Amino acid sequence: MKTSILAKTLLFLPRKIFIAGKTREEVLKTAARLNGEGFLATIDVLGEHSKNEEEAEEALLEYKELINEITGRGLRATISIKLTHLGLELGFGYCFNIIRKLAAHARQCNIGIEFDMEEFKYNPEIIEIFQDISSPPGNNRICLQANIKNSFENFEILHDSGHPIRFVRGAYEESSRVSFQDQEDIQETFMSLIHGAILKTILNKLNGISSPKHAIATRDKKIVEHVKRFVMANALTLDKNCIEFQLLYGYLSLGRELLQEGYPVRIYLPYGNDQVALPYIWRRLKTPHAWRLLLDWLLSSGKISNKH
Secondary structure, three states, X not given: OOOOHHHHHXXXXXXXXXXXXXXXXXXXXXXXXXXXXXXXXXXXXXXXXOOOHHHHHHHHHHHHHHHHHHHHOOOOEEEEEOOOOOOHHHOHHHHHHHHHHHHHHHHHOOOOEEEOOOOHHHHHHHHHHHHHHOOOOOOOEEEEEOOXXXXXXXXXXXXXXXXXXXXXXXXXXXXXXXXXXXXXXXHHHHHHHHHHHHHHHHHHHHOOOOOOOEEEEOOOHHHHHHHHHHHHHXXXXXXXXXXXXXXXXXXXXXXXXXXXXXXXXXXXXXXXXXXXXXHHHHHHHOOOOOHHHHHHHHHHOOOOOOOO
């Protein structure tokens, strides 16, 4: 189904904020440019909910070609995947075999995989496949969402098994049975997860144990400043490389500030045509205070001034 002219018009500005390109070549050039500035990257082939094996196999092939290009160009980048894009709804066993093939190719090329979380109903299978495919220490990392009530339980299990985790606020609408609905509760859980990750990293270092490198994906400057203070308060045990900040493509200004301060920063670079970009953009725009995404981007990109 083609994207309408109206939808394309409405997508123009959000695409500038969220999407790094329509084609593989465009996103690879963007990744190279960002690498030149000191950023790390993670590249996502946009798509989800493959309806048949042909679509899942096409996604697998695109990811393999992407990995080859990342390796061939010497980019400092991982790939980011959604398991429904790679056949999860076609059967657990089918998806497992697809991911096993992809992970083997990525491992051969020394490219890490960021496993995204999706709707809550898929979480147990995503975690199971991730654990079965990934052997710590390794390059793969899994996402946990602060709005999901059992994320802290999953964090304890995953961290203690040596798996790196990427912490996010969570962008999927879920029922109150499985998800916090109040934004203050989500914020509190987000901070608790981050505290837990840093404290466990400290304990590991004190005990001479190799610790997985976790990532914090947020543009919330209050959280960023809090993390920085927490790391600096434990500077005798931790250095700035102990944790990674991750940002959406539209927030390079904040990323440059963090780079200048010595923190590793990875930029999320999704790519795809309007048809596959629309669900991702729409999900972003439906999050609470989504208008701030636009305002922050306009301020950080210099489109408007924050001086009065």
